[in-house]
Amino acid sequence: MDDFSPSNLKTILHSKRANMYYLEYCRVMQKDGRVLYLTEAKNENQYFNIPIANTTVLLLGNGTSITQAAMRMLAQAGVLVGFSGGGGTPLYMGNNIEWLTPQSEYRPTEYLQGWMSFWFDDKKRLAVAKQFQQARIEYLNKIWNKDRSLKSEGFTTQNNSIETALTRFNERMLVATKQSELLLTEAQLTKALYKFAANITKAEGFTRQHTSTDLANDFLNHGNYLAYGLAASCLWVLGIPHGFAVMHGKTRRGALVFDIADLIKDAIVLPWAFICAQENATEQEFRQQILQAFTDNKALDFMFDEVKKAALQTEHKTGENQ
Incomplete structure (x- = not known):
């Protein structure tokens, strides 16, 4: 599957997007033009798709990692990505969520x-x-x-x-x-x-x-x-x-x-x-x-x-x- 263009990924306005995800103990990656997260089970690894075009916020909690390719696609889709403590809140040592905002110079002024x-x-x-x-x-x-x-x-x-x-x-x-x-x-x-x-x-x-x-x-x-x-x-x-x-x-x-x-x-x-x-x-x-x-x-x-x-x-x- 070919990668989507940024214009294709922004067809759903943010105010209409339905999904907000919190992930922990997994690896977020890009595969075949999609953003997936990988969890490690006892007998096999499992992949799950993240519908980025319909997602507003992605929170990464404990035990997570993300690849550069996945971040590129998330940025193209305008998804706000943040790292947090357990359960989606800054529970450890008062950590703040560090919001990673996609860089775009073409937003309305x-x-x-x-x-x-x-x-x-x-x-x-x-x-x-x-x-x-x-x-x-x-x-x-x-x-x-x-x-x-x-x-x-x-x-x-x-x-x-x-x-x-x-x-x-x-x-x-x-x-x-x-x-x-x-x-x-x-x-x-x-x-x-x-x-x-x-x-x-x-x-x-x-x-x-x-x-x-x-x-x-x-x-x-x-x-x-x-x-x-x-x-x-x-x-x-x-x-x-x-x-x-x-x-x-x-x-x-x-x-x-x-x-x-x-x-x-x-x-x-x-x-x-x-x-x-x-x-x-x-x-x-x-x-x-x-x-x-x-x-x-x-x-x-x-x-x-x-x-x-x-x-x-x-x-x-x-x-x-x-």
């Missing part, structure tokens, strides 16, 4: 230029941060009230404590005069959502600990880093550097990734982390569930829409001009 047109103005940057927070709450309302699986588990915004928390958040968000005030009221909302989720899943004594070993915290960490992968892919495709955050610290190189990931974390990652912990799911089962939820609820589409809207301050149809 309109979104970066639009972003820069407001970013150096404190009031405009705060306005975009509030815009993201409003979109985040609208998305949470939409997902929690339409997803049958979540509703069957008790996750709905039609609850007195959640309605109160969302109303209080909206009121404080609208009158905030700086990013630090937004971060504080966001933390208060997230704390209320954690309490609600812990109550309905009977996770007694839950406290959010990023280094904890209980399942709920582990799944929250895992799901959040998968959301970071989607956010990083969205920003790379649109050509907006990760350091130009609107809410998280301006001194953190990847802060804009956190801003964009926050659009979907409360709506999808938070409830499924608690549900899967209650069901004593395995890490793989949780990963499959959360990735399916991202796809079902068009999380990447939503990220693209909101980032493009903020950059150009106009409404866009999903997927146009990527």
